[in-house]
Amino acid sequence: xxxxxxxxxxxxxxxxxxxxxxxxxxxxxxxxxxxxxxxxxxxxxxxxxxxxxxxxxxxxxxxxxxxxxxxxxxxxxxxxxxxxxxxxxxxxxxxxxxxxxxxxxxxxxxxxxxxxxxxxxxxxxxxxxxxxxxxxxxxxxxxxxxxxxxxxxxxxxxxxxxxxxxxxxxxxxxxxxxxxxxxxxxxxxxxxxxxxxxxxxxxxxxxxxxxxxxxxxxxxxxxxxxxxxxxxxxxxxxxxxxxxxxxxxxxxxxxxxxxxxxxxxxxxxxxxxxxxxxxxxxxxxxxxxxxxxxxxxxxxxxxxxxxxxxxxxxxxxxxxxxxxxxxxxxxxxxxxxxxxxxxxxxxxxxxxxxxxxxxxxxxxxxxxxxxxxxxxxxxx
Numbered sequence: 017x018x019x020x021x022x023x024x025x026x027x028x029x030x031x032x033x034x035x036x037x038x039x040x041x042x043x044x045x046x047x048x049x050x051x052x053x054x055x056x057x058x059x060x061x062x063x064x065x066x067x068x069x070x071x072x073x074x075x076x077x078x079x080x081x082x083x084x085x086x087x088x089x090x091x092x093x094x095x096x097x098x099x100x101x102x103x104x105x106x107x108x109x110x111x112x113x114x115x116x117x118x119x120x121x122x123x124x125x126x127x128x129x130x131x132x133x134x135x136x137x138x139x140x141x142x143x144x145x146x147x148x149x150x151x152x153x154x155x156x157x158x159x160x161x162x163x164x165x166x167x168x169x170x171x172x173x174x175x176x177x178x179x180x181x182x183x184x185x186x187x188x189x190x191x192x193x194x195x196x197x198x199x200x201x202x203x204x205x206x207x208x209x210x211x212x213x214x215x216x217x218x219x220x221x222x223x224x225x226x227x228x229x230x231x232x233x234x235x236x237x238x239x240x241x242x243x244x245x246x247x248x249x250x251x252x253x254x255x256x257x258x259x260x261x262x263x264x265x266x267x268x269x270x271x272x273x274x275x276x277x278x279x280x281x282x283x284x285x286x287x288x289x290x291x292x293x294x295x296x297x298x299x300x301x302x303x304x305x306x307x308x309x310x311x312x313x314x315x316x317x318x319x320x321x322x323x324x325x326x327x328x329x330x331x332x333x334x335x336x337x338x339x340x341x342x343x344x345x346x347x348x349x350x351x352x353x354x355x356x357x358x359x360x361x362x363x364x365x366x367x368x369x370x371x372x373x374x375x376x377x378x379x380x381x382x383x384x385x386x387x388x389x390x391x392x393x394x395x396x
Contacts (some may be wrong), residue, residue, distance in 0.1 A: 118153075125139070140377075177192075186375050217387065223310075
């Protein structure tokens with residue numbers, strides 16, 4: 017008799033073994049002999065396996081549904097918050113992507129291509145000069161040069177940055193095709209033959225509405241819990257003790273002459289769209305002149321909105337309401353400083369005049385603050 021038939025007729029065992037047999041669990045994978053009855057334990061195991069598989073499928077489906085459904089505890093995100101977060105992610109992607117990817121992006125953003133110079137639209141958050149931490153524009157210029165020449169293997173052309181922009185600044189970036197072209201452009205710049213115009217959004221309305229700021233700038237150390245360095249004003253005149261006039265003071269040897277022309281294009285909601293034209297190239301010149309000379313810091317300038325501390329820019333409640341932001345999210349607000357226009361003479365005596373479109377986040381901010389940029393025909 018095989019094992020399955022013995023299990024089926026347990027009562028034939030001697031009475032003394034029935035108790036012992038009752039403690040033994042039936043075997044589930046018994047072998048059946050010819051003509052033996054089917055083993056029901058295998059059917060039960062199969063049913064249990066199917067039930068287990070159904071449970072796993074249901075669990076996986078539930079997990080997918082939970083991932084797809086929005087979390088009720090999440091706070092609603094405004095459109096402006098979503099835009100600044102997207103900008104932050106976009107900037108980080110550009111800084112950390114493969115150099116070929118950044119080169120392709122810059123190739124698509126070429127604004128002017130000539131014999132001696134090339135003008136591109138610089139994206140936000142990408143440094144021009146080499147930076148060991150992130151991918152810079154300088155590091156991908158050899159690849160960009162080959163792309164502009166049709167990927168020719170024997171191409172000897174090159175691109176060199178000149179009159180660079182700060183990492184957080186967007187807009188027209190001038191590149192030269194040779195060392196001689198770089199030197200020529202620098203000579204033009206020193207003789208004020210290169211005209212650069214920037215658009216900024218300021219917190220506050222400059223008074224008067226246009227003028228020239230001629231105040232030297234010097235780098236100073238800010239002491240405190242977190243010591244750091246900032247560029248600061250180094251004026252040559254100060255108010256006298258009587259308060260009815262100014263007194264000339266001795267200029268600091270390390271101060272740099274800095275001259276910025278400004279013009280208010282529009283004002284609304286306690287903010288302004290201002291056109292700036294720097295005549296000198298001191299580090300952070302426009303940011304310092306707007307923040308400390310006119311008391312109208314640039315929107316998103318977290319460095320120069322305060323003097324004694326390092327903290328996100330503090331915005332008035334009215335401006336926060338217009339932007340649809342809370343103060344806790346202001347650290348994500350980018351610097352609204354855009355290189356709008358570049359004009360320089362060329363050997364052919366035909367001036368190169370290039371205008372750069374505003375970045376998306378800049379345009380959205382203008383709309384939220386009800387600031388209207390001038391028409392192209394009025395933009396002088």
